[in-house]
Amino acid sequence: MKIKLIYFGRPREQLKISSETADVPEGLSTLADLLAWLRERGETWAQELADNRVRCAINQEFSGLTDRIGDRDEVAIFSPISGG
């Protein structure tokens, strides 16, 4: 399935990527699965996308690691927010 990935904050800077469309294996069903799959891309990815370091949104709603992902979803991956 195809997932649109967008990165913000620290991961965007450290991974040097702002967005991509990823072809994700069908077996992945949750955000936790997606992050684990992305961490296999290398050491920096493994470090930056540790479960306790990043926060996520699915289709522009804050989401938890057990939330499900689906084909054509927009998934944002970011460091904890800091506005104001």
Added chain:
Amino acid sequence: MSISIQEHDFDVAAEMAALRSSSSRIGALVSFVGLVRDFSQEGQIENIYLEHYPGMTEKALGKIIDEATKRWNLIGTRVIHRIGPLMPNDQIVLVLTAAGHRREAFASCEFIIDYLKTAAPFWKREQTGHGGKWLETRDSDIQRMEHWIKAENKS
């Protein structure tokens, strides 16, 4: 309700005048302006950089203002948040609330900025002599938000 996310600066007096002239029922107008400090735990701040999630950030701010409007009898609100590079002493964020009486205006203004800190997707990077650092949500901000949630449950 009016929300802007912009790179350019804002004029507090002009924003207040615009909100004031929108209704003659307004008895109280409260403003909060957040500024870039020149010092952090890491040392002297040279500059900061702010980014947001186009689409989601506007929606999140809309939800926050809706929630404030449910809790208090508000006549109008105005939120401006800047993005991009900013220098110490620059204005970052403006929250204006207009109500019939001061209690609603004060409380809702504080609520909106507290809620924004924990629920609006913005990211702030501080540049000091020691390099750059992405700031994270502070525990004290989360506690402020928990205070509002408890206040809601009591009423």
